[in-house]
Amino acid sequence: QVQLVQSGAEVKKPGASVxxxxxxxxxxxxxxxxxxxxxxxxQGLEWMGRINPNSGDTHSAQKFQGRVxxxxxxxxxxxxxELSSLRFEDTAVYYCARGYGSWYYLEHWGQGTLVTVSS
Amino acid sequence: DIQMTQSPSTxxxxxxxxxxxTCRASQSVSVWLAWYQQRPGKAxxxxxxxASSLESGVxxxxxxxxxxxxxxxxxxxxxxxxxxxxxxxHYNSFSCGFGQGTKVEIK
Numbered sequence: 397q398v399q400l401v402q403s404g405a406e407v408k409k410p411g412a413s414v415x416x417x418x419x420x421x422x423x424x425x426x427x428x429x430x431x432x433x434x435x436x437x438x439q440g441l442e443w444m445g446r447i448n449p450n451s452g453d454t455h456s457a458q459k460f461q462g463r464v465x466x467x468x469x470x471x472x473x474x475x476x477x478e479l480s481s482l483r484f485e486d487t488a489v490y491y492c493a494r495g496y497g498s499w500y501y502l503e504h505w506g507q508g509t510l511v512t513v514s515s
Numbered sequence: 516d517i518q519m520t521q522s523p524s525t526x527x528x529x530x531x532x533x534x535x536x537t538c539r540a541s542q543s544v545s546v547w548l549a550w551y552q553q554r555p556g557k558a559x560x561x562x563x564x565x566a567s568s569l570e571s572g573v574x575x576x577x578x579x580x581x582x583x584x585x586x587x588x589x590x591x592x593x594x595x596x597x598x599x600x601x602x603x604x605h606y607n608s609f610s611c612g613f614g615q616g617t618k619v620e621i622k
Contacts, residue, residue: 433559440602440613440614440615440616441551441553441559441602441604441613441616442613443611443612443613455609491558491559493558493559496564498608499606499607499608500606500607500608500609500610500611501549501561501564501604501606501611502549502551502559502561502604503561503570505558505559505560506558507558508558
């Protein structure tokens with residue numbers, strides 16, 4: 397079965413960077429876009445962007461452009477999201493989620509990674 | 516950007532009731548709309564895509580309808596495990612966006 401397993405919780409200081417991993421199994425990693433969605437405490441879902449694991453091509457929401465980097469390692473079927481210049485308002489649960497082919501709806505989700513930005 | 520507006524923000528209903536959540540897009544999204552359920556402390560789960568296509572394993576009491584700008588998610592006979600927040604999402608092959616969510620509570 398499809399599984400997405402994310403790395404553990406992180407605590408970072410303002411201005412630092414965080415890198416979250418998403419290890420996949422149960423499907424062909426290069427066949428589906430991987431998306432990243434975040435959810436601030438008590439708030440709704442916010443799409444951050446996606447990577448095409450086959451080509452490495454990425455697309456990020458305008459809000460995060462210049463601050464977020466999506467990468468992947470096809471040898472271990474793992475996707476990564478790195479967010480830099482962290483601010484207090486970046487405190488959120490970050491999810492990886494597999495799309496359906498190149499469509500931007502999200503069939504399978506990781507368990508989420510809490511990133512806390514605190515001084 | 517396309518804005519998605521859900522209503523109501525919160526609803527409270529009894530077990531066995533039929534409930535309907537509305538999602539309105541700021542411009543036509545054709546049928547490219549998905550619905551997700553998020554239980555407290557859990558990741559979202561895809562319920563419906565392409566406005567009305569039920570995902571495998573999702574109970575048949577969930578149904579979706581609509582096209583263009585107006586969509587609905589209906590739970591035909593509310594169960595205790597349906598207590599959750601529901602999100603609509605417009606999508607295509609180059610963008611997406613979520614509604615603000617509707618919290619469903621069981622009386």
